[in-house]
Amino acid sequence: MELDDEERFLSGLMAPTVFTVARPNIDWTSVEAFEKQEAVWRRGTGVTDADNLVELAGRVCYLSFGDRQSPRTNAEYITNLINRGHESVLEHASWTLVLTGVSRAFTHQLVRHRVGFSYSQLSQQYHTEERARFIEPSWIARNPERQTEWRHAILRAHEAYMALIAEERADAIAPEKLSERESLRARRSAARSLLPAATETKIVVSANARALRHFLAERGAIEGDEEMRVVSARLLEHIRGDAPALFADYRIEIMADGSPVVRQHSSS
Numbered sequence: 001m002e003l004d005d006e007e008r009f010l011s012g013l014m015a016p017t018v019f020t021v022a023r024p025n026i027d028w029t030s031v032e033a034f035e036k037q038e039a040v041w042r043r044g045t046g047v048t049d050a051d052n053l054v055e056l057a058g059r060v061c062y063l064s065f066g067d068r069q070s071p072r073t074n075a076e077y078i079t080n081l082i083n084r085g086h087e088s089v090l091e092h093a094s095w096t097l098v099l100t101g102v103s104r105a106f107t108h109q110l111v112r113h114r115v116g117f118s119y120s121q122l123s124q125q126y127h128t129e130e131r132a133r134f135i136e137p138s139w140i141a142r143n144p145e146r147q148t149e150w151r152h153a154i155l156r157a158h159e160a161y162m163a164l165i166a167e168e169r170a171d172a173i174a175p176e177k178l179s180e181r182e183s184l185r186a187r188r189s190a191a192r193s194l195l196p197a198a199t200e201t202k203i204v205v206s207a208n209a210r211a212l213r214h215f216l217a218e219r220g221a222i223e224g225d226e227e228m229r230v231v232s233a234r235l236l237e238h239i240r241g242d243a244p245a246l247f248a249d250y251r252i253e254i255m256a257d258g259s260p261v262v263r264q265h266s267s268s
């Protein structure tokens with residue numbers, strides 16, 4: 001089904017969506033078996049699996065179970081690990097998230113985060129962008145004149161993409177005789193070079209708590225990068241319910257224009 005021109009544009013403030021498809025999940029039967037071998041772990045109540053997992057990993061380092069436990073709560077235990085720089089323990093808690101409604105410009109920045117992250121992204125060689133949508137920055141949306149120019153440029157680029165995709169003579173793009181599959185790849189590869197960085201994409205991201213904390217600290221509060229801030233805030237909204245202690249020092253604040261920013265506050 002054809003999209004009309006209006007349907008092609010998604011608001012950079014509203015479009016990013018995060019789906020948490022996997023999260024930390026403790027096998028308590030195994031933990032109990034471990035306790036029988038070692039000592040009973042005196043746990044707080046109401047602590048999530050993600051926060052407990054990190055505490056468990058930290059306690060194994062010092063075998064501080066039972067009589068050897070300090071009276072710290074889980075939140076205090078995790079804050080102490082972070083303050084002492086014993087952050088490798090945070091790597092045991094990890095999530096898999098699907099991000100949609102984000103631009104290729106955004107994911108290009110995201111995938112620069114190498115340590116503790118894994119990615120699988122929608123291909124522009126195996127998937128056609130005939131029904132592509134585009135992420136519109138809210139600064140553009142607030143300026144009607146600029147918005148008209150911007151949308152026109154995007155639609156023009158997409159029209160040119162469609163013309164190349166429709167090119168039936170493969171040899172018009174690739175000189176050698178190619179299989180049907182490789183000919184399609186050649187056309188899509190040539191055609192995608194015309195697509196704007198605003199093109200919507202989807203990406204699966206697996207990341208551990210340490211890596212996510214680093215990403216949020218580095219990227220969450222860059223005031224001029226709205227999409228990065230919006231996605232950072234959505235990410236934090238999703239993961240902090242699973243791990244309130246691990247992300248206790250990060251807050252979502254609202255800027256004067258109503259868009260979110262993620263700031264790290266020192267924990268004590």
Ligand SMILES: Cc1cc2nc3c(=O)[nH]c(=O)nc-3n(C[C@H](O)[C@H](O)[C@H](O)COP(=O)(O)OP(=O)(O)OC[C@H]3O[C@@H](n4cnc5c(N)ncnc54)[C@H](O)[C@@H]3O)c2cc1C
Pocket residue numbers: 112113114115116214218219222
């Ligand atoms: C404001 C801003 C502007 C930027 N501008 C540009 C730009 O103009 N051009 C550009 O190319 N990139 C730019 N970047 C991207 C930036 O350089 C990083 O590639 C990106 O932010 C990922 O950060 P990272 O390397 O800390 O993350 P990760 O790759 O996840 O690494 C995490 C941490 O692991 C350690 N580490 C990782 N790899 C190594 C290594 N090989 N050796 C030693 N230690 C390592 C470091 O401590 C690092 O902080 C910019 C980033 C920001 C936030």
